[in-house]
Amino acid sequence: MSDMGANRLQFRDPARAAAMAEMLEHLVQEIGRDPVSVMHVCGSHEQAIARFGLRAIFPRKLEVIMGPGCPVCVTDMPEVDEAVALAEAGVRIATYGDMLRVPGTARSLADAQAAGAKIDVVYSVAQAAQLAAKLDEELVFFASGFETTAVATAALLLSGPPANFSILSAHKYIPPVMEIVAEMPQTRVEGFLAAGHAATITGYAIFERFVERHGIPVVVAGFEPLDILAGLAKLLELIRDRRAEVANMYPRCVRREGNRRAQEVLWKVFRAVGGRWRGIAHVPNGNLRLRDEWSRFDARRRFKIDVSRLWDYAPPSLAQSCICGNIMAGIASPSACSLFGKECVPDNPVGACMVSSEGTCRIWHQYGGQLDLRQS
Amino acid sequence: MSSSRIGPDAKVMLKHGAGGRAMRELIQQVFVGDAKAPADGGIGLAAMDDGAALRVGDEWLVMTTDSYVVKPPFFPGGDIGRLAVSGTVNDLSMMGATEIAALTCAVIIEEGFPRADLERIKASISAACAEAGTAIVTGDTKVMGRGEIDGIVLNTAGVAFTRRVVPDCGLQLGDQIIVTGTIGDHGLAVMARRYSLELEGELFSDVAPLNGLIRRALEAGGDGVVAMKDPTRGGLASALHEMAEKSRVGIVLEASRIPVSPSVQATGELLGIDPMHAANEGKAVLGVRPDAAASVLAALRSHPLGRQAEIVGNCVAQRPGFVILDTGFGLRLLTEPEGELLPRIC
Amino acid sequence: MCLGVPGKVVSIDGMLATVDFFGIRRNVRLDIVDEPVEPGDYVMNHVGFAICRIPPAEVEETIALYEQLLAAVSKEDLLAADIRSEIVATGEKKNE
Numbered sequence: 001m002s003d004m005g006a007n008r009l010q011f012r013d014p015a016r017a018a019a020m021a022e023m024l025e026h027l028v029q030e031i032g033r034d035p036v037s038v039m040h041v042c043g044s045h046e047q048a049i050a051r052f053g054l055r056a057i058f059p060r061k062l063e064v065i066m067g068p069g070c071p072v073c074v075t076d077m078p079e080v081d082e083a084v085a086l087a088e089a090g091v092r093i094a095t096y097g098d099m100l101r102v103p104g105t106a107r108s109l110a111d112a113q114a115a116g117a118k119i120d121v122v123y124s125v126a127q128a129a130q131l132a133a134k135l136d137e138e139l140v141f142f143a144s145g146f147e148t149t150a151v152a153t154a155a156l157l158l159s160g161p162p163a164n165f166s167i168l169s170a171h172k173y174i175p176p177v178m179e180i181v182a183e184m185p186q187t188r189v190e191g192f193l194a195a196g197h198a199a200t201i202t203g204y205a206i207f208e209r210f211v212e213r214h215g216i217p218v219v220v221a222g223f224e225p226l227d228i229l230a231g232l233a234k235l236l237e238l239i240r241d242r243r244a245e246v247a248n249m250y251p252r253c254v255r256r257e258g259n260r261r262a263q264e265v266l267w268k269v270f271r272a273v274g275g276r277w278r279g280i281a282h283v284p285n286g287n288l289r290l291r292d293e294w295s296r297f298d299a300r301r302r303f304k305i306d307v308s309r310l311w312d313y314a315p316p317s318l319a320q321s322c323i324c325g326n327i328m329a330g331i332a333s334p335s336a337c338s339l340f341g342k343e344c345v346p347d348n349p350v351g352a353c354m355v356s357s358e359g360t361c362r363i364w365h366q367y368g369g370q371l372d373l374r375q376s
Numbered sequence: 377m378s379s380s381r382i383g384p385d386a387k388v389m390l391k392h393g394a395g396g397r398a399m400r401e402l403i404q405q406v407f408v409g410d411a412k413a414p415a416d417g418g419i420g421l422a423a424m425d426d427g428a429a430l431r432v433g434d435e436w437l438v439m440t441t442d443s444y445v446v447k448p449p450f451f452p453g454g455d456i457g458r459l460a461v462s463g464t465v466n467d468l469s470m471m472g473a474t475e476i477a478a479l480t481c482a483v484i485i486e487e488g489f490p491r492a493d494l495e496r497i498k499a500s501i502s503a504a505c506a507e508a509g510t511a512i513v514t515g516d517t518k519v520m521g522r523g524e525i526d527g528i529v530l531n532t533a534g535v536a537f538t539r540r541v542v543p544d545c546g547l548q549l550g551d552q553i554i555v556t557g558t559i560g561d562h563g564l565a566v567m568a569r570r571y572s573l574e575l576e577g578e579l580f581s582d583v584a585p586l587n588g589l590i591r592r593a594l595e596a597g598g599d600g601v602v603a604m605k606d607p608t609r610g611g612l613a614s615a616l617h618e619m620a621e622k623s624r625v626g627i628v629l630e631a632s633r634i635p636v637s638p639s640v641q642a643t644g645e646l647l648g649i650d651p652m653h654a655a656n657e658g659k660a661v662l663g664v665r666p667d668a669a670a671s672v673l674a675a676l677r678s679h680p681l682g683r684q685a686e687i688v689g690n691c692v693a694q695r696p697g698f699v700i701l702d703t704g705f706g707l708r709l710l711t712e713p714e715g716e717l718l719p720r721i722c
Numbered sequence: 723m724c725l726g727v728p729g730k731v732v733s734i735d736g737m738l739a740t741v742d743f744f745g746i747r748r749n750v751r752l753d754i755v756d757e758p759v760e761p762g763d764y765v766m767n768h769v770g771f772a773i774c775r776i777p778p779a780e781v782e783e784t785i786a787l788y789e790q791l792l793a794a795v796s797k798e799d800l801l802a803a804d805i806r807s808e809i810v811a812t813g814e815k816k817n818e
Contacts, residue, residue, distance in 0.1 A: 008728070008744075010785055014704045019792050043722045044725055047648070056706025072722055096769075097718030114389055123573050123647065123719050124770030126751060145721055145769075148724035152771040155753035197724035200766065200774050223726065225705055230788045249787070252780040253766050259774055261756035346714065347398075366711070373700065373707035577746040642745030648725045721725055721769050
């Protein structure tokens with residue numbers, strides 16, 4: 001019986017990784033274009049690429065762009081404002097760690113906490129519900145994350161949370177934003193690496209219409225180094241052969257129809273509505289909100305959330321000058337942004353690309369550009 | 377290069393205490409300013425080293441002070457009392473002073489704090505002092521009203537004499553970087569408890585006084601030990617960044633050589649936290665001349681607190697001030713953590 | 723977007739599984755897994771919920787999949803190597 005611990009190491013085998021990197025080089029040469037641009041739409045993919053130093057072994061002519069796949073970064077300011085407004089009104093908020101320092105129009109939850117608001121950082125929505133059960137006061141869970149995380153929130157609601165518990169949903173749904181990027185006129189993206197854990201829930205059948213419509217391939221990939229390299233290799237193979245197909249390189253977790261039970265749970269509780277994502281304007285069906293049947297657990301119905309008080313402190317509207325959308329789509333670089341390094345800095349991020357620890361603008365700012373650490 | 381904006385409404389934030397860049401900037405701007413170095417080549421405030429060194433006759437008087445605010449005050453593997461002694465003993469040791477002359481201990485206690493907890497903490501302090509071969513010789517006690525302070529705050533100061541001071545800025549090209557054991561233990565153990573993450577397993581703080589261990593390393597390596605730092609807040613990453621910046625060298629680390637315990641590794645994976653960003657309170661980082669590295673390593677490994685010591689990297693000329701990690705796949709920059717460590721889902 | 727960590731189920735109590743993450747253990751909820759899970763099974767954990775069961779055979783199959791991918795390309799490389807050596811033999815400059 002194989003030990004998954006040891007198997008993880010198989011997926012982290014440097015020798016195979018080096019062979020795959022050579023394969024990528026080979027494929028890029030065959031394709032012949034410079035650069036060949038592909039996009040991934042998953043913050044965890046970028047974290048894994050950064051953590052394992054994979055950019056140092058990608059071929060020079062391969063551009064792997066970090067698309068709008070970090071739910072933290074794309075959570076728009078008004079959504080953060082709602083959580084901050086509640087917190088400053090004295091309501092206790094539970095949140096995932098990722099969202100604590102993301103700024104709204106004026107402040108982040110961390111700022112509110114510094115001023116005395118009650119904020120609990122949790123690892124799981126289940127932990128937040130357990131906490132609520134022990135409290136006499138209301139607890140609002142600031143529900144961030146993509147569909148993979150939304151299913152957990154939905155499951156929790158279906159299991160009967162305490163009456164003093166409610167959800168402020170900022171959940172997002174990823175497939176619509178791939179459409180938007182694919183349709184941007186100046187886009188150079190020739191293929192997408194799809195997020196393995198989101199696809200675990202949704203399945204990969206949902207990408208079949210996408211590849212038909214846009215004529216570019218989509219490969220579902222996991223998060224170990226070999227998963228990412230193999231996923232890219234498959235994607236380049238499909239690009240080389242001009243095959244606009246969907247390929248699943250994460251069969252350990254992903255099936256064509258996905259996790260039906262999780263999908264049922266998700267859509268029983270949530271519905272997809274259009275909304276703004278930070279830096280990328282309107283995404284039809286990109287936001288997940290609680291269905292009317294669940295209004296009794298919806299913080300937006302339970303509380304009158306007054307965000308206008310926050311706007312007394314709002315700086316001049318910098319959001320209009322933010323070009324994160326173009327940076328995420330791979331059309332512009334941070335140096336082209338008028339706010340970069342001035343009004344928009346890691347301590348005071350305006351746009352999504354500066355919020356994420358792996359965001360393009362953040363890396364540029366901290367290290368003076370993307371350091372070229374390639375060995376050859 | 378500083379990104380902080382200091383206006384009249386600027387406030388001190390939690391990140392300013394987290395051990396990374398923001399904290400160094402605050403200290404530099406508010407406290408250090410244009411402080412001058414002490415006479416006779418001593419080490420003072422401007423050096424922002426682990427302690428200060430003042431010439432007394434033909435020896436150095438080394439002093440340090442630290443305040444301890446850890447939450448929760450009792451955690452797997454130790455408590456705030458053990459931490460208060462170890463932290464100060466270790467700061468002195470990092471300067472090369474391993475014979476501790478004496479410690480002070482001041483406590484500020486919140487009204488309502490259980491007497492039994494206070495006695496537990498005192499017992500830990502005594503035990504840690506015995507391990508370090510020193511004692512608390514003077515102190516102070518204050519009580520503040522309920523809510524005016526959170527639980528308990530300790531401050532310890534320590535003094536020691538040494539013939540040779542080891543700064544944290546002495547690295548040169550070719551020097552080897554040694555860590556005395558597994559990293560990230562304290563930070564992740566405390567975090568797991570603090571956020572009630574309900575993790576079961578062997579996740580303990582490594583809090584311990586290191587003067588005995590360091591004494592052995594210095595006896596073996598002598599002048600070959602050229603820089604030392606203990607990776608507390610901000611973890612190994614922050615300690616190395618500081619050393620690289622102050623010495624104006626680049627540091628290349630080999631990920632496969634960095635010792636990490638399985639429970640810390642697993643916890644880091646689960647919470648999305650890099651063990652190199654998490655604090656240690658019972659480990660040290662040493663910069664050692666190449667010809668002394670083997671004997672220093674052997675000396676460390678001969679001591680119970682140094683059994684898992686490893687040479688993990690070396691100093692290079694490229695990219696001074698940066699720390700590069702060879703992951704085994706490729707090279708990447710080792711970043712410093714920004715502010716308090718938080719579990720992440722993304 | 724989704725930090726997922728695989729672990730091995732040690733024991734189950736209703737909808738709650740104790741999962742071993744190879745160094746640390748934590749409870750994981752089974753509400754949304756779409757197949758029965760038993761002690762000894764592997765699951766993928768995200769925010770304290772199992773999002774799928776990982777069939778152990780899949781791990782071997784995935785490694786095999788990656789080997790296939792590598793083999794396909796090295797076959798092409800061998801072909802290219804043949805052509806290269808022909809070129810060298812006829813005295814032309816070697817293609818890098």
